[in-house]
Amino acid sequence: MKQSIQWQIAEVKAIKQETLTVKTFTLTIPVWVQHRAGQHYDVRLTAPDGYQAQRSYSIASEPERTGEIDLTVERLDDGEVSPYLHDVLVPGDRIELRGPLGGYFVWDTTLGGPLLLIAGGSGIVPLMAMVRHRVAQRSDIPTRLLYSVRTPEDVIYAKELSGLSEQHTRLDVIYTFTRQAPPNWRGYARRIDEMMLREVLQSLESKPRIYICGPTALVEVAANTLAGIGIDAESIRTERFGPTGGR
Amino acid sequence: MSELDESMDMNTQMMLDGNALAGKLQTIFGVEMTATSSICAQCGGTSMMGELRAFTQSPGIVLRCPACESVMLRLVQTPQATLLDARGVMYLKIPAY
Amino acid sequence: MSEQFVSRKFQGRRASAETQHRLPPGQHAVTDFPVLSAGLTPQVTQNDWRLTIEGLVQEPITWRWEEFLQLPRQEFVVDIHCVTSWSKFDTRWRGVSIDTLLEQVTLDPRARYVTAYSYGGYTTNLPVAELINGQAFVACEYDGKPLPREHGGLARLVVPHLYFWKSAKWLRGLRFMESDQRGFWESLGYHNHGDPWKDERYSSDY
Numbered sequence: 001m002k003q004s005i006q007w008q009i010a011e012v013k014a015i016k017q018e019t020l021t022v023k024t025f026t027l028t029i030p031v032w033v034q035h036r037a038g039q040h041y042d043v044r045l046t047a048p049d050g051y052q053a054q055r056s057y058s059i060a061s062e063p064e065r066t067g068e069i070d071l072t073v074e075r076l077d078d079g080e081v082s083p084y085l086h087d088v089l090v091p092g093d094r095i096e097l098r099g100p101l102g103g104y105f106v107w108d109t110t111l112g113g114p115l116l117l118i119a120g121g122s123g124i125v126p127l128m129a130m131v132r133h134r135v136a137q138r139s140d141i142p143t144r145l146l147y148s149v150r151t152p153e154d155v156i157y158a159k160e161l162s163g164l165s166e167q168h169t170r171l172d173v174i175y176t177f178t179r180q181a182p183p184n185w186r187g188y189a190r191r192i193d194e195m196m197l198r199e200v201l202q203s204l205e206s207k208p209r210i211y212i213c214g215p216t217a218l219v220e221v222a223a224n225t226l227a228g229i230g231i232d233a234e235s236i237r238t239e240r241f242g243p244t245g246g247r
Numbered sequence: 248m249s250e251l252d253e254s255m256d257m258n259t260q261m262m263l264d265g266n267a268l269a270g271k272l273q274t275i276f277g278v279e280m281t282a283t284s285s286i287c288a289q290c291g292g293t294s295m296m297g298e299l300r301a302f303t304q305s306p307g308i309v310l311r312c313p314a315c316e317s318v319m320l321r322l323v324q325t326p327q328a329t330l331l332d333a334r335g336v337m338y339l340k341i342p343a344y
Numbered sequence: 345m346s347e348q349f350v351s352r353k354f355q356g357r358r359a360s361a362e363t364q365h366r367l368p369p370g371q372h373a374v375t376d377f378p379v380l381s382a383g384l385t386p387q388v389t390q391n392d393w394r395l396t397i398e399g400l401v402q403e404p405i406t407w408r409w410e411e412f413l414q415l416p417r418q419e420f421v422v423d424i425h426c427v428t429s430w431s432k433f434d435t436r437w438r439g440v441s442i443d444t445l446l447e448q449v450t451l452d453p454r455a456r457y458v459t460a461y462s463y464g465g466y467t468t469n470l471p472v473a474e475l476i477n478g479q480a481f482v483a484c485e486y487d488g489k490p491l492p493r494e495h496g497g498l499a500r501l502v503v504p505h506l507y508f509w510k511s512a513k514w515l516r517g518l519r520f521m522e523s524d525q526r527g528f529w530e531s532l533g534y535h536n537h538g539d540p541w542k543d544e545r546y547s548s549d550y
Contacts, residue, residue, distance in 0.1 A: 005273055009349055042270040046348055051356035056267060078376070088353050096349045101269035103282035104297025216262050217255045238298065240267075243260040256494040257379045302382050306427050306509050306529050309382045316384060318465070323533035325546040330533040 005098045006031075007044065012093045013068060018156045022122065023086055024060060024072045027095065032067045035059050037129035038106035038211070038239075041071060041099030045084055053080040058125040058213075058239075059100060062132035063108075072156060074122040105239045107211060109134060113141035114204045118192070118222050120148045120214025123241055124156050127213055131171070135164060142170045144208075146200050148192055148218060150179040174200060192218065194225050201231075210236045215244035263301040265310060271322065272296065275329060278341065286337040289317035296339075363433065366423060368540035371431040378430055379494045382528065386463035386493075386514045393498050395482070396517035397445060400455035405448050409498065412484070415440045420481055422504035424511070425540040437502060439483035442475050445518075455520035459527060460501050463514040468527035469536070470503065470510055472520065479505055482515060507538040507545070 010027040017023055037059075044054040061070035075086040089095065107115065107130045115134075117127040124147055134143060149155050155175070165173045176188035176196065188196055201208070210231070212222045219240045227233055265272070265281050272280035281297035292314040299310040299319060307323035312335070319335035333339075363373050390409040398404035407415070419438050425431045451472070458475055461467045474480075480503040484491050491497035496513030503510045509529050530536050535544040 005270065007349075040266075040269070045351040045354045047354050047356035048350055049356065050348070053354075053356065056270070084351070084354055093352060094349070095351065098270060101273065101279075102266055102297070103269075103279035104295050105266050105281070216260050220255070220259075238264060240262065240264045242263055243257065256385050256492070258381045258385045258494040261379060261381075262384070300384075304378065304380045305382050306380075306534060307382075307532060311383060318383075321532050323529070325533045327546075328533075332532050 005101065007096050007098045009094045010097055012089055012091050012095065014091055015089065018072060019154055021075045022072060022156050023075070024070050025085065025089065026061075026068055026070050027097070028068045029097075032069075033100060034063050034066070035069070035100035036063060036102075036106040036108055037133040038126045039100040039102040039129075040126070041069065041097045042101060043071070043081060043085075044096045044098075045081055046096065055079075055081040056101070058129070060125050060128050060132075062129060062136045064133065064136040072122070072125045072128075105211065105213070105237050107133075107209065109137045109139040109141060111209065113143060114206060114208040115141055115143040116201065116204060116208040116210045117143065117145045118148075118210065118212040118214075119145065120192075120218035120222075121150075121154065121241075121244060122156070123212075123214025123218070123239070125213075126239060127211060128157055130211065131161075131164065134171070135168070140168070140170050142204060142208075144172045144174065144200060144204060146174045146176065146192070146196075148176045148178060148214070151177060152180075152182045192222050192225070194229060197222065197225055198229060207232070207235060211239075212236065213239040214241055216240040216242055217244065261302075261304050263303055265296040265299040265301055267301050267303060268308065268310070268322075269297075271308075275331065276341075280339075280341075283342070284340040285319060286340075287312040287315060287317065287319055288335050288337040290315040291337070366433060367431055368425055369543045370545075371425055371429055371540065374430045374432055377432060377435075377495065378426070378428075380426065380428065381494075381513070382466055383464050388463050388498065388514070390498065394517075395499065395515060397449050397520070398517060399459075399520035400452035400522060401520055402450035402452065412440070412482075412499070416444055417484075418481070420483070420502070420504075422502070424502075424504050424508050427507040427509055427534065427538070427540075427545050431540075436487050437481070437483040438485035438488075439481040439499070439502065441478065442480045442482065442518075443478065445482065446476065451520060454522045457521045457524040459519045459521060459525055460510075460512040460515060461517050461519065462512045463516050466512055466514070466528050468501075468510045468512050469525055469530060470506065471524070474503065474506065475518075479503065505539070507535075507540050509534065510538055 010029050013028050014026040040056045040058045057071040060072040075082045119127050161173045181189040269281050302309040310320040321332040323330040393409045396406045423433045459469050483502045484499045501512045501515045
């Protein structure tokens with residue numbers, strides 16, 4: 001779309017602690033443009049001496065929520081921007097950003113499904129925007145979310161996801177815990193692999209649209225494995241987040 | 248196409264994709280570019296720009312073909328200008344909006 | 345024109361007082377070792393690895409890995425400066441001095457420039473005068489251990505007095521030439537020479 005993206009100053013409306021290391025920032029955007037699920041904003045910090053640091057953060061909120069957006073951000077110890085957002089920002093603070101950005105890693109209900117969403121760690125964020133959009137549209141496009149996290153404490157949006165999968169029969173959430181599973185866990189407890197992907201694909205009626213987002217290593221393994229089992233590359237869209245936080 | 252090293256070193260882990268350049272590309276081209284098709288001048292393969300492998304931890308940004316790894320685009324930001332080398336792209340197919 | 349918005353309480357990076365004098369203009373000191381690359385890590389095996397000196401030399405020479413390991417090695421402790429603004433002090437390497445390598449060839453008097461080229465396709469250029477007389481070496485160890493692949497192993501060029509983009513990782517060869525040929529970054533906006541003490545980051549030719 002022809003659209004000029006200018007830097008603008010947003011205001012922090014609210015901050016929510018999602019997990020120990022993850023926060024959601026609700027921001028009021030002066031020139032709000034309806035985004036598409038999967039898009040992101042670029043956030044820029046400027047020091048008094050002119051030094052700048054910039055990062056991209058996926059929009060967590062659904063496009064149907066007007067005038068404001070949620071950015072869910074994981075705090076990386078060696079990060080330049082995330083520690084500032086986590087440690088300094090309070091409601092009322094202002095922050096410079098531009099967007100919404102991206103046209104490749106996007107989904108909306110008009111594109112149809114079924115939908116297979118594969119998330120690793122904070123890669124859940126843009127996929128959650130897709131889930132929330134689906135819910136806001138009252139769509140019942142079959143949607144399966146495979147969410148890989150280290151431990152149960154690392155699950156972002158845990159309550160919301162369990163509520164949604166209970167309410168909606170055609171929305172499943174499948175977890176895999178790679179470091180420590182909950183007690184009495186009977187589900188997946190390992191890194192995503194071929195067997196897991198085959199099983200997850202199994203009961204999806206027809207060729208799904210697939211979105212994979214998370215640390216680069218996870219995205220590479222998942223995408224390559226799917227290609228290896230014959231999934232059409234055109235049905236897969238990927239977004240790499242770089243190295244996993246907390247090595 | 249080379250196989251990724253199983254241990255996935257830091258360099259590979261830090262690799263991103265064209266999605267990370269959405270803002271920069273839109274600023275340069277004036278339109279959203281990550282859903283634009285690009286044809287690799289080396290292997291002729293078609294990828295959307297959002298799929299190009301991005302190396303951003305560098306003096307400049309390098310976008311590589313996901314199929315053959317050759318350099319498709321290079322971007323350097325100097326104080327004066329943005330320099331864009333697109334010799335590795337046979338062409339871009341930018342939709343009429 | 346509107347004023348740039350400044351983020352409340354964002355400081356960016358600051359240099360400590362003790363090391364100020366060791367920092368070239370616009371640099372800040374780091375203690376980690378950032379990984380920067382223009383492409384995926386080449387996976388050259390010791391078996392396939394070669395280092396070649398060619399171009400304007402009387403006779404080109406190629407070392408295999410075992411042969412390279414036989415060459416006299418030294419320890420080098422140097423400060424390194426990356427154009428992306430980080431500097432790292434007292435980095436410890438082991439490797440072969442370029443002077444040692446050049447004892448094995450006879451340089452043509454017309455050879456005034458060098459192109460260093462790497463596995464993976466990277467290139468960088470510098471004058472011969474900046475490569476010799478103890479100014480550069482080929483490193484195969486960093487901090488007492490074999491040079492990690494992500495930092496340029498099996499072997500890389502190290503030219504500490506210039507910006508670190510000139511210290512080509514995954515070194516494959518040195519080509520001696522009569523005329524200068526701009527390398528990967530020098531051909532897209534970066535300074536042809538790259539002296540950090542003169543802040544020679546970008547080229548004024550563009």
